[in-house]
Amino acid sequence: MKLVNIGYGNMVSAGRIISVVSPESAPIKRLVQEARDSGKAIDATFGRKTRAVLIMDSGHIVLSSLITDTLAARINGTGGTEDNE
DSSP states (O other): OOEEEEETTEEEEGGGEEEEEOTTSHHHHHHHHHHHHHTOEEEOSTTSOOOEEEEETTSOEEEESSOHHHHHHHHHTSOOOOOOO
């Protein structure tokens, strides 16, 4: 099982990630709000601005303060060491 650092020492399983998306669009904002209402949102931002939303295969939504490009690089194993934390 490969774990990916999503910021501030938080890790998620790379194999369980369906997608990494920007939180700016209205459909993603609705998805995040629905996940919060149903208790399926995991906020890993430590109070900072949400810059990426990870959609997991379990139906959970993980919020990260790292930008989507950094997370994609970490998931693919091509670097992404610049911490935008």
